[in-house]
Every structure is written in structure tokens, then in C-alpha cells.
Amino acid sequence: MTPISSTRFDRLIEAFTRGAAQRSSRRGFLSQCGLWLIAASALPLLPVARRAQAGEQPAGKPVRKFASAFANLAQTSDSTRCNYWRYCxxxxxxxxxxxxGPNTCPPGTSPSPTSWIGSCINPDDGKTYLIAYRDCCGQDxxxxxxxxxQEGDMPSYRPQVNNDIVWCFGASSMVYHCSSAGLVGLAE
Amino acid sequence: MRRRQRAGSVPGTLASALALSIALSSISGSGRAAPPASNVPDSVTRRSGLTLAPMPRAAQLYATNCQGCHGELGSSAAEMPTLAGRVGYFTRIPEGRRYLVQVPNVALNANSDADIAAVLNWLLATYSRAQLPPDFKPYTASEVGELRQARIDVAATRRRVIDALVAAGQVPSADALALPHIVLY
Incomplete structure (x- = not known):
């Protein structure tokens, strides 16, 4: 087919668009587009993203020292990271x-008198400690x-051992702000 | 000119930086070695100088199963029935003794009958020894295993038990075991 465009640049574009129109189908484009949309939304579900949240994997072989998967990746110095040992x-x-702090409420919030109590292994000494997860309440x-x-967490039909619910019972406000992790004691 | 002088002193700067980094690493190294290895869960408690004795098994059972709501000292928010100075009254009559095991979070607890008996006996002796009857017999595993089969209506049973305690003259006043009126938000 003879191009209708007069200038060289226009002819180039025309050849490209005509080629594209002849070689590709609209349905093919839609199916490809849909495939990419699904792939992009499924990417965060892959275990890679969760591993990144759980903390960095130490170099070399994964350590399997403790029964708790969390404790094997935990650290005891930085309480602003998810893999701090008390946050199991x-x-x-x-x-x-x-x-x-790890066991203090931010200004403007108050600790709930009730708490969810779990137990975490400290990777430094390998002992198990009881931890009170006390919500700080009163701000958004x-x-x-x-x-x-998720250690020791049970489905929400056992609410007394489920940590998804807001533990602001008895606080001046039921509005949840953040979770603290105070040390209760050393388990036997 | 100035620039050239600086460039000439680069090896000197490198040497001093190296010396400084060695000094720093030895300081942080000795800091890490100083605290004893046991009983120092993390930086927070290491600074506090706290040493922890292991909790007795019954206290640990109380902590993981009851303390979250009932409190470390047996009393907490108004929404939660107070144990301290109160719970022992229930053991003064048979129906009250049964009630303490048949309360849903005791009866449906995931622990064994023996553990439930242990934690009940521990919390009664710890928080409410003065309210126990003089002839109080500790709960046994088989007694707990039998009693926890029953499913009760908590509020109605509690009312009935307290009425019976008051009628038998086993509590100092009619409202000794009353729950506070909770005003919802």
C-alpha cells in the first residue's frame, strides 16, 4: 500500500501504525493487558514481600536454632523493626x-489496663519470656x-487468644493508636 | 595551592581515620562484652539492671491465660470482675465452687485439667486467701475435668450463686461481689 503521508517522518510513523494495526488484534492487546494487571496485583502476595517484612535473612544458610521461626530471625537491639525479639x-x-518506646506509650495516648499476653524466645540467651502486648489508646x-x-495467635473465634482485635478494653478511649510490648517475666 | 596541600596529606588523613575506626570498634566491642550473658533480654532491661527469676509454673499459667484481663494483681479495668479479695468467697458453697470452673474461659480453656486446677488453686491462694473457707480443699484435676463439661449461662448462674452466698451469710454484705455498672461510650 502506498503511504499517503508526504514527509519522511510522517511516512515512518504511518508505516509503524499501519503495521501495528495489521499485525496486532484488539483482543490480543486486551488479554495481554489483563494478564499484566493480574501479574502486578499478585506480585505482593509472593513470599518475597513477607520475608522482607519479617527482617533480613542472615547471610548463608538460614539459622534454625530455636523452635520459633520468629526467634531464628530476631534481633535484640533495634526496637523500631518488626524482627525485634519481643514482637513475635x-x-x-x-x-x-x-x-x-517498646514498652511506653507515645505522648497523648494512654496504656490500656488490659493486654494480650504472649511468649517470645530471646535469641541472646535462648530463654522464653512472657510479653504483654498493651495497646496505647486515645489517638487515631x-x-x-x-x-x-503471629506466635500463639488463634483465630478470632477464640477472642481471648486472638491478637487482631483492639485491646483497649477499660481504657479511657477505644481508639487504637499503637501496640507496645512490655516484659512480664521469665518463663520456666 | 591550598588544594595541593590537602592532597599531599591524604595518607595522613587515612591513617588517622583508620586509627579512629579501630579505637571506636574496640570501644563498642568492649561495651558488648560487659553485661553478663544470661538474664539480660535486651538493651532496655540491660540498662535497668533488672534480674529476672523464673516465674513458677502456676503463675505463668495465670499470666498467659488470665492476667491480660484480670490484671497482675488480680484487679484491672471495671469491665473485668475483680479477683483480689473476692474470688475466694465463691468456694464457700458447692455451687460457687462449681461456678469457678464452669465460667466459660475456664471451662473452654485449651490447657489440661491438671493445669486448670493448678492455676485456680494458685490464684485463690494468691489473691484471695482470706476469703477461703477454713476447710478449703484445693481443686483436683479430676474434679475440674468433670465440672468443666457443663455449659452454663454465666450471668444467671453468677446471680444465683451470689444470692445463695448472701442467704447463707457467707459474704459480709449483699453487694460484696457486685459488678460495677458500666456506662458504654
Whole structure:
């Protein structure tokens, strides 16, 4: 087919668009586009993203020293990261990232008198400690450092051992801000 | 000219930087070695100088199963029934003794009958020893195993038990075991 364009540049574009129109189908384009959309939305579900949240994998072989998968990747120095040893069952925003500490509430919030109690292994001494996950209540959600520790967590039909629910019972406000992790004691 | 002088002293700068980094690493190294290896869970408690004794098994069972709501000292928010100075009254009559095992979170607990008996006996002796009857017999595993089969209506049973305690003159006043009125938000 003779090109209708007069200038060289226009002819080039015309050849490209005519070629594209003749070689590709609209359905083919739609199916490809849909495939990419699905692939892009499925990418965050891959285990890669979760591993990144759980903390960096130490170099070499994965360490399997403790029965707890969390403790094998845990550290004891930085309480603003999800793999800090006390956060094995912390479900929510870390108070340490919100202006508080690992066991203190940020200004403007108050600790709930009730708490969810779990147990975590300290990787330094290999002992098990009881940890009270006490929500800080009274301000809107902090939104920083979301961590989803699941050790000892049960489905929400056992609410007394489920950490997805807001533990602000008895606090002056039921509005959840962040989760702290206080040390209760050393287990036997 | 100035620039050239600086360039000339690069090996000197490198040497001093190296010396400084060696000094720093030895400081941080000795800092890491100083605290004893056991009983120092993390930087927070290391600074506090706290040493922890292992909790007795019954106290640990209480902590992981009850303390979250009932509190470390047996009392907490108004929404949660207070144990301290109160719970022992229930053991003064048979129906009250049964009630403490048949309360849903005791009866449906995932722990064994023996563990439930242990934690009940521990919390009664720890938080409410003065309210126990003089002839109080500790719960046994088989007694707990039998009693926890029953499913009760908590509020109605509690009312009935407290009425019976008041009628028998086993509590100092009619409202000794009353729950506070909770005003919802």
C-alpha cells in the first residue's frame, strides 16, 4: 500500500501504525493487558514481600536454632523493626516508631489496663519470656511500622487468644493508636 | 595551592581515620562484652539492671491465660470482675465452687485439667486467701475435668450463686461481689 503521508517522518510513523494495526488484534492487546494487571496485583502476595517484612535473612544458610521461626530471625537491639525479639506476637503499629518506646506509650495516648499476653524466645540467651502486648489508646492509628507477629495467635473465634482485635478494653478511649510490648517475666 | 596541600596529606588523613575506626570498634566491642550473658533480654532491661527469676509454673499459667484481663494483681479495668479479695468467697458453697470452673474461659480453656486446677488453686491462694473457707480443699484435676463439661449461662448462674452466698451469710454484705455498672461510650 502506498503511504499517503508526504514527509519522511510522517511516512515512518504511518508505516509503524499501519503495521501495528495489521499485525496486532484488539483482543490480543486486551488479554495481554489483563494478564499484566493480574501479574502486578499478585506480585505482593509472593513470599518475597513477607520475608522482607519479617527482617533480613542472615547471610548463608538460614539459622534454625530455636523452635520459633520468629526467634531464628530476631534481633535484640533495634526496637523500631518488626524482627525485634519481643514482637513475635505484636499485631499493629509499633509504639517505638510512633514517639513511644517498646514498652511506653507515645505522648497523648494512654496504656490500656488490659493486654494480650504472649511468649517470645530471646535469641541472646535462648530463654522464653512472657510479653504483654498493651495497646496505647486515645489517638487515631499511628500508621508507622505495621508488624504482624503471629506466635500463639488463634483465630478470632477464640477472642481471648486472638491478637487482631483492639485491646483497649477499660481504657479511657477505644481508639487504637499503637501496640507496645512490655516484659512480664521469665518463663520456666 | 591550598588544594595541593590537602592532597599531599591524604595518607595522613587515612591513617588517622583508620586509627579512629579501630579505637571506636574496640570501644563498642568492649561495651558488648560487659553485661553478663544470661538474664539480660535486651538493651532496655540491660540498662535497668533488672534480674529476672523464673516465674513458677502456676503463675505463668495465670499470666498467659488470665492476667491480660484480670490484671497482675488480680484487679484491672471495671469491665473485668475483680479477683483480689473476692474470688475466694465463691468456694464457700458447692455451687460457687462449681461456678469457678464452669465460667466459660475456664471451662473452654485449651490447657489440661491438671493445669486448670493448678492455676485456680494458685490464684485463690494468691489473691484471695482470706476469703477461703477454713476447710478449703484445693481443686483436683479430676474434679475440674468433670465440672468443666457443663455449659452454663454465666450471668444467671453468677446471680444465683451470689444470692445463695448472701442467704447463707457467707459474704459480709449483699453487694460484696457486685459488678460495677458500666456506662458504654
Amino acid at each position: 506476637a505484636s499485631d499493629g503499629y509499633l509504639c517505638a516508631c510512633c514517639g513511644g 492509628s499511628c500508621g508507622r511500622c505495621l508488624c504482624l507477629g
